[in-house]
Amino acid sequence: MFQSLIRGIANDTADDLMGRMLKDEYTENLFGLITAAQKLTVRAIIEACMRGESGEVLSRSLGSPNVQSLWNKLYLNPTQLFSLPTKDEFAVDxxxxxGKxxxxxxxxSMPIMITGMSYGASLSLNAKVALAKGASLAGISTNTGEAPVTNEERKAATLLIGQYxxxxxxxxVEQLSQLDAIEVQxxxxxxxxxxxxxxxxxxIGDHMRESWHLGENKPANRGSRFEEANTSKEIIDLVNKLKKDYEVPVGIKIAASHFIEKELDIVMQTNADFITIDGAEGGTAGSPPTLQDDMGLPTLYAVSRxxxxxEQNGVKDKYDIILAGGLSxxxxxxxxxxxxxxAVYIGSIALIAMIQAQAVKATPNEPAPQLVLYDGKLTDELDVELGAKTLSNFLNSCNEEMKLALVAMGKTGFSQLSRADLVTVHKDLSDCLGIGYAGYPSN
Structure with missing residues (x-):
């Protein structure tokens, strides 16, 4: 009886809404919300409401939804007859x-690395330790991000890159001498x-204040430049001094832009070992949407250029490129x-793999990042050992799949890959990347 009553009320309500939607003028029609959302996008509407509420700069986590790197338009080329596949996956190194x-x-152990995500400015200490342990289990490096070396992360990480x-x-010197590589951010x-x-x-909590060496009631401030490097020449000198003073690889991290060749002209005047290029689709714990959506160069175009x-400047073998920005x-x-x-850096997808078995601790009441963010409400709920295990599983799974792809392409190592191993269904990408077009025969 009660169920019939509820169904009747729901049916009458639905009939009324549908009738109004089909008959009312747009100015009085709820369907107007649909067309407005199609024009403006739901994201723009929600962010407009957020701006109207706070009057402050927004901070959006995990990076931009404006993904323009068309990786799905590219295909890898297997071989079967004119060139045979590799005999088995055990032959693949x-x-x-x-920084050879x-x-x-x-x-x-594989060409995947955990990118810089800083303790305090981004992630909790538990999250950083879980990332370090997971990376160590898989035989790869993790990265301090824009934060100091903590005893906890250093102990958990077999290989640790630190960002100057x-x-x-x-x-x-005390901090830099603990690192397995130095990345000038x-x-x-x-x-x-x-x-x-x-x-x-x-x-800023007590542990962060102590590890960052911050005074009581003092903020942590970041400039757009290094205090000691206000010119291109001073940046070159800084990198070269680090290279001279330390035996580990030294690299430079830049955000990709349309000026990437001009930036590389400066990099090529240094003795750096590697260049980290962070595409526009990169992630973050939080930054303004305009900086995410409307600035930079998409990752795909950045690495190609x-x-x-x-290569054109004859220094291809001098500098290793580490690519970051939305790779998953x-x-x-x-x-x-x-x-x-x-090699490639991963961040957002690494966090997802790390908390995949634990996201239910947060959802549906809170978003899953609350488990890993420094100021997250559920940071104490993160199981570090479980997170390390699932991250390691993810990394090993990726590595095994990549090995199978190398077998199909007749390769025995990643260094054998080249543009000749790619083809695209997108004519413009064929031209700008210098790879084959699927509509034409291969050379």
Missing amino acids: TQVTI NAVKPLKL NRYRSLCT LGQGAWGGAMVGSIKPEN AAKYL TPGHFLKALALGAS
């Missing part, structure tokens, strides 16, 4: 070396390049390597 000219090069950064949180894709930033004192330019699948990784990268 997945190890890569970053360094006294102590960085040796990885504009917060000045990792720039002392000049910009970030999701921040539109090099941007000022500040962490308010009330958002950078690799071509280094084994297919993405392989295509990036074929276009000229030596």
Whole structure:
């Protein structure tokens, strides 16, 4: 009886709504919300409401939904007759070396690395330790991000890259000497390049304050430039001094832009071992939507142009390219390597893999990132060991799939990949990337 009553009310309500939607003028019709959303997009409407509520700059996590790197338009080329596939996957060597000219090069089990996500400015200490442990289980490196080396992360990480950064949180001999590679952080894709930033004192806990060496009630401030490097020449000198003073690989991280060749002209005047290029689709714990959506250069175009330019200048073998920015699948990784990268950085997808078995602790009441963000409400709920295991599983799964692809292409190592191993169904991509077009015969 009660169910029949509820059904009757629901049916009458639905009939009334449908009738109004089909008959009322647009000015009185709820369907107007649909057409408005199609014109403006739901995202723009929601963000307009957020701006109207706060009157402040928005901070959006995980990066831009404006993805223009058309990795799905590229295909890898298998071989069967004129050139045979590799006999089996056991013949494939997945190890890569970053900074082969360094006294102590960085040796990885696979060409995947955990990107810079900083303790305090981005992630919780538990999340950083879980990332470090997962990376170590898989035989790859993790990265401090724009934060100092903590005892906890250093202990958990077999291979640790540290960012010499504009917060000045990792720039002392004591800190730098603990690293397996040094990355001079000049910009970030999701921040539109090099941007000022500040962490308010009330958002800094005791452990972070101590590890960052911040005074009581003092903020953590980031400039758009290094205090000691206000010219291109001074940046060159800074990189070369780090290279001279330390035996580990030294690299430069830049946000990709249409000026990438001009930026590389400066990089090529340094003795750096690697160049990290962060495309516009890169992730972040939070940055303004305009910097994410409307600035930079998409990752796909960035790696192609950078690799071509280094080759044209005869320094392809001097600098390893580490590519970052929205890469999330084994297919993405392989295509990036074929276009000229030596390895790839992953961030957002690594976090998803790390919390995949634990997201239910947050949802549906809170978004899953609350488990890993520094100021997240559920950081204490993160199971570090489980997160490390699922991240390691993800990395190993990706590596095994990439090995199978190499077998199909007749390769025995990632260094054998080149543009000749790619084809595209997109004519413009064929022209700008210098790869085959699916509509024409191969050369």
